[in-house]
Amino acid sequence: MHICVIGAGVIGLTSAYFLQSEGYSVTVVEREAAAGQGASAANGAQLSYAFVAPLADASVPPRLPALFLTRDSPLKLHFRLDPVQWRWAFEFLRHANTRDARRTTAGLLKLAELSREFIEPLIEGEGIACHFTRGGKLVVYPDTRSLASAHSQVLYQAGLGSKQTVLTREQCVEQEPALEAYAQRIAGGVWTARDAAADCGEFCAQLAQRIVSRGGDLQSNRTATRFDMDGLSVRALMTDQGPLRADAYLLAAGVGAPALANTAGIELPIYPLKGYSITVRPASDTVRLRTSITDARRKVVFAPIGDRVRVAGFVEIGAQGNDIPPARTSALLDAAREVLGYAVIDGDIRPWAGQRPATSSGRPIIGRTPVEHLYLNVGHGALGWTLAAGSARLICDAIAGRTPTIDVKPYTYQ
Numbered sequence: 001m002h003i004c005v006i007g008a009g010v011i012g013l014t015s016a017y018f019l020q021s022e023g024y025s026v027t028v029v030e031r032e033a034a035a036g037q038g039a040s041a042a043n044g045a046q047l048s049y050a051f052v053a054p055l056a057d058a059s060v061p062p063r064l065p066a067l068f069l070t071r072d073s074p075l076k077l078h079f080r081l082d083p084v085q086w087r088w089a090f091e092f093l094r095h096a097n098t099r100d101a102r103r104t105t106a107g108l109l110k111l112a113e114l115s116r117e118f119i120e121p122l123i124e125g126e127g128i129a130c131h132f133t134r135g136g137k138l139v140v141y142p143d144t145r146s147l148a149s150a151h152s153q154v155l156y157q158a159g160l161g162s163k164q165t166v167l168t169r170e171q172c173v174e175q176e177p178a179l180e181a182y183a184q185r186i187a188g189g190v191w192t193a194r195d196a197a198a199d200c201g202e203f204c205a206q207l208a209q210r211i212v213s214r215g216g217d218l219q220s221n222r223t224a225t226r227f228d229m230d231g232l233s234v235r236a237l238m239t240d241q242g243p244l245r246a247d248a249y250l251l252a253a254g255v256g257a258p259a260l261a262n263t264a265g266i267e268l269p270i271y272p273l274k275g276y277s278i279t280v281r282p283a284s285d286t287v288r289l290r291t292s293i294t295d296a297r298r299k300v301v302f303a304p305i306g307d308r309v310r311v312a313g314f315v316e317i318g319a320q321g322n323d324i325p326p327a328r329t330s331a332l333l334d335a336a337r338e339v340l341g342y343a344v345i346d347g348d349i350r351p352w353a354g355q356r357p358a359t360s361s362g363r364p365i366i367g368r369t370p371v372e373h374l375y376l377n378v379g380h381g382a383l384g385w386t387l388a389a390g391s392a393r394l395i396c397d398a399i400a401g402r403t404p405t406i407d408v409k410p411y412t413y414q
Contacts, residue, residue, distance in 0.1 A: 001025065003399070004237055004246035006224050006260065008035040010200050011377050012252035013207045014388040015395050016216060017122070019250075022396055026216045027246065028208075029239065031223040031256070036204025038254050039384060042277045042352035044312035045303035046292045047196040048137060048386050049116045050162050052108035053153065054362025055273075055315065055381070056092050057101035072331060074299030078318035085318050088271040091360035102156065104362045107410035108383070109160050111364075114406055115390035116194070122389060123198065126210055130203040131306040135291040137195035138167075138176055140186040142297040147188045150296070154190055165191045178287045181341035185297070197292045197303040199310075200385040219244075224253065226263035233372040234264060248399060250375045254357045257378040264371050266413070270379045272355035274319040276328045277312035279305065280336055281346035289340065300335045311336050315382075322353045356382050366391050366411040367398045375399060376413055 001024050005016045008030035016026045032038065055075075066073065077089070095101070123132050141147040147166070154164045172189040173179050179186070212218050228236040228243065236243040251257050255272040289309055293302040300313035311332045329351045336342045358381035359365065365379045377395050380387050394411070397404040 001248065002027070002246045003248045003250060004029060004244055005250045005252060006237065007251070007253035007256070008032070008204070008208060008218060008220065009038050009040040009252065009254055010036065010204055010384050010388045011254070011380060011391060012250070013204050013211065015250055015252055015377055015392040016211055017207055018392045018396050019399070020211055020214060020216055022400065024399075026211065027244065028211070028216065028218045029222050029224055029237070029244065030218065030220045033221055034205065035208035035218065035220070036201045039354040039356045040204050041201040041354060042279060042310070042350070043200050043275070043354065043385055044277065044301040044382065045197050045199060045305055045310040046137060046301055046386070047116070047119065047198060048292075048383070049112040049195055050109070050157065050164055050192040051137065051139065051195070051294070052105060052112050052383060052386065054095070054101055054104045054108075055358070056095040056360065056362060058096060058098045060096040061093065074313060075315045076317070076319075078316060080318050082318070085271060088269065088360050089317065091269060095361045100361065104410070105157070106160055107363060107407070108387070109157065109162060110406045111387050111390045111411070114393060115387050118393060119389035120196070123203070126207070128203055128206045130199045130206065131304070132196065132198040133304055134194070134196045135304065136191060136193045137292040137294065138172060138189050138191050139294040139296055140172055140179065140189040142186060144187050146296055150190050163192070163194070167191050176289070176291050176293060178289050178340050179293070180287075182339050195292060197305070199305050224260055226260065227374070229264060232370065234374050248373045248375060250377060250395060252377045254378070255355045257357060261376075264374055266369055266371060266374070268365065268376075268378060269359050270357045271317070271360075273358045273381060274314070274316040274353060274355055275312060275382065276314050276324060276332065277310055277352045278329060278332045279308050279310050279350040279352070280333075280342070281308050281348065282340070282342045283344035286342060286344070293339070295335065295339050298335050298339070300332065300339070302336070302340060309336065309340070322355065324351045324353045328353075356384070358382070363410050364391060365413050366394050367408055367413065369413050
């Protein structure tokens with residue numbers, strides 16, 4: 001059986017890898033010049049299996065004025081005369097309540113655990129050199145109120161099997177000495193020992209090589225334009241270089257997925273959320289970061305990648321393009337200096353911006369569609385790296401007609 005995978009980001013490539021390992025012939029179509037050049041290229045790098053709560057929760061509506069109007073807000077809305085944006089934003093606010101957020105969290109924790117079960121053996125078994133570290137993750141909170149809220153979430157997730165520990169300020173510094181200079185700005189933190197970090201872009205590049213070396217076909221610089229339909233069945237994928245025909249088509253094209261799905265009569269509730277990162281090399285005498293950190297006050301993450309640190313943050317709704325305003329780079333540099341004490345940073349800071357494909361609920365869409373031969377693996381938002389392997393396993397189950405490993409109802413196209 002020949003499967004055409006549309007998109008060579010971490011979702012598409014991981015899906016292609018597992019499909020190929022089950023004996024399917026795979027062709028991967030990618031509009032960029034190489035694999036992993038979109039939202040996967042320089043994301044936050046964290047494999048954050050325990051921190052999967054959606055962006056839409058009950059804390060958002062009361063904070064809307066501050067979130068959207070403050071100049072340096074980590075969450076910013078760029079208003080556009082775009083009904084798609086308005087519809088997505090309305091649905092986002094509809095999901096911003098405790099019941100929906102907890103239901104989404106419960107589903108994503110299961111998917112994240114499935115991903116952890118497969119992604120780490122994949123990296124180690126294939127010998128992929130992507131600076132993988134199983135160093136855990138520490139989220140630090142600025143005051144007792146935010147720490148108490150986090151403690152409540154820890155208790156809720158404990159009932160779902162999640163293992164986390166609430167730490168005092170002193171314990172946070174003991175766990176991660178790089179926080180010593182920042183200690184007076186935090187009240188405590190939440191520690192998860194099993195979380196990890198790795199360079200997603202490098203993972204994609206090397207996984208693509210493995211797929212090709214085993215007979216897979218990666219067609220880069222080729223843009224999918226539409227599906228050629230025969231009623232409710234896909235006849236071919238049309239591209240700027242002519243048609244591609246396969247037995248099944250897996251759409252994993254990130255923010256490009258909705259436009260392509262529309263040509264098959266499928267409407268996807270996905271909207272791009274722009275984020276930024278820098279990848280810095282601190283001075284040689286700086287305390288080496290040994291775990292991943294999230295600063296809850298700034299909503300900025302820090303992850304070790306070899307001798308560098310990935311610093312990532314911000315969610316901009318409606319910000320088009322991948323341009324990088326200097327103010328965003330400066331804010332991330334300031335965060336590295338303040339939180340990690342990086343007084344001296346190498347001049348090569350590698351700024352990056354990317355568009356993350358997000359659903360309003362925070363749940364990806366995975367599996368079959370009403371269209372014959374067309375499958376979806378889309379809408380992972382900022383959790384694509386964390387959820388990729390589990391999502392790929394669910395796609396393999398769907399295409400093979402097997403009973404899925406976990407409940408797929410939260411991710412079913414409706």
